[in-house]
Amino acid sequence: MLVRNVTMQGHKDHGKSTLIGSILMLTNSVSQARIEEAKKYSQKLGKPFEPAFILDSFEEEREGGLTIDTTRAEASYKGVAFELIDVPGHEELIKNMMSGASFADIAILLVSAKPDEGIRDQTKRHVFVARMLGINSIIVAINKMDSVEYKKEVYDKLVNEINSFFKNINFSGSVRFVPISAYNGENIKEKSEKMGWYKGKPLLEELFFLSKKKDKPKIKDLRAVVQGFIEEENKKLISARVLSGCLRKGTISVYPNGIKRKALNLIVNGKKVAKACENDTVAIELDAPLNEARGLVISSSSKPIITKKINALVFSTIKLGNNSKISIRLLGKEFAAKKLSINEVIDASNGLHKKGNFIKPLDAGRVAIDLGDYVAVEKYSELKGMGRFTFYSGSKFGGVGIIE
């Protein structure tokens, strides 16, 4: 079955967990026992039935009415398995949101139509980050339409507002808009009769449509990132993950140093193979040992970018200035940044340039980082897996970056 990872995005209380609960019930993807348990618990808390409780399992989540950490549930629709990733909307929990959303191909952005809710900074920040995490398709679900009597004007106004934000951040992927009521199940599986003015498809149909798209890396040549030695003592046996192209037996180049080796044997999932292609994790038997393995890049024809210094767009969860000491995790390896220069500060809640020489938490910016060592990388737009990184301040998570 085709599996697609779909992350919820949006401000807290705009209905992310409720929408998943609703989808699970409408597609018969959750057991009656789990629904009963959620019902029982809603009752215990003196609340009307809360579909979000199908997802929110922690005591603190249910009592507090918020999602703390990311979780997943599966729904199948028309032969596609949608792995629905719930994430917390609260801004302090953004690292949990990012952990969940980093697996997704598609995002459903929840925006509440309630007059006092609407498009919030956090809503836009989630979109800003989603794009950096690898998401190309976004469904904007204007939720809680029941609270505004399913009025077209409310929907249109929000759609315009979000569209101008997408323009600000140069979002080039697919965007679809659907008015829904997650709680009442309106426009989720069937077209809602309450919104006859809406000419598009219900949410699950839009999801189905987007599930058929799959972005391919722009680089067609072989790039494989080395994971490490398979046995510490045998330095001729390495493991690598192929990100683009195919690896065949014979001469390979190992970067950043450009050392030549011969691949004598290739083993994928326990079987000897003639070639290993995109997404394979391959065991490679080399003709001669390597001194080190982790974070190296294997190529056969064209050369990756070899550099000590990277230019990147970052989204930061910490304060980041020219003097910040950070470490970069790139290609599974860690680099203590020798020098960090903030070249531009960007307000992640509107995508616009901002004055100043430091990036404050939950904002973005363009930076130059001196890694102190040569690495083989690619631009994120060319090959995601070789152009993205996370950074830390000590052991504290600091954010994500993409190489431009």
Added chain:
Amino acid sequence: MIEQNLKELEERSIFILREAKSKFKNVAALWSMGKDSTTMLALARKAFLGKVPFPVIHIDNGIDFPETYKFRDDLTKKWNLDLIVAKSEIKPEISGFSCCGSNKTEALKKIMKEYKFDALIVSIRRDEHGIRAKERVFSARDKNFRWNYKNQAAELWDDYSSKIDTAGHVRVHPLLDWNEIDIWRYIKKERIPVNPLYFSRNGFRYRSLGCTHCTVPVKSNAKTIDDIIKELKNTDTEERAGREQDKEKEYVMQKLRAFGYM
């Protein structure tokens, strides 16, 4: 129940097992002789070209089923496993929370300390339980085995070995993305040996295996792997319905996990 792409799942698990082995000095795995941890061992054999390169721990409270002990000994021999048996005491109130919680966790703590393991491979899956769905692939436990679920480390993309701040050990979950039905399809495809208790006898079979005191069989006529797969496609009950501890109180699983249970 949703069937996923086995090749993708297999690839991811192999990647995770190799990450664990290269990141940590002293890795061990828990082996309950159940279908999941046995599948994990089969995957480890693929990841490390024919052998399981870490010890496997059986936490033995002495009241597992006779079939389970036989299965353990047969496979240990066949796959040349480095088996560590951690004897756990039976306390008078042996059911649910206390049976699986304190008894087993205490035995594991002792073994982890004795052998100084810094990583423990545990074959849990997200679809088993709402709390397990919240887990990371690499998940830290402190010195006292506690899981700080309120502040889990960031884990983006396939960077499982990202910074983990712990003075304790790290749980590694290579099967987190698998569904129950995927496990059975893979067992069939790879001809992985399974404990006979999973198959129906006199109209009952075990769908999830714990010790004799805290697991009960479910009604089933599934006598073969194909029967089981067919049964799972149509079932509406939860896999762990036969596990006492999950039902005792709300949040029992959350508490068990927070205190170090698998």
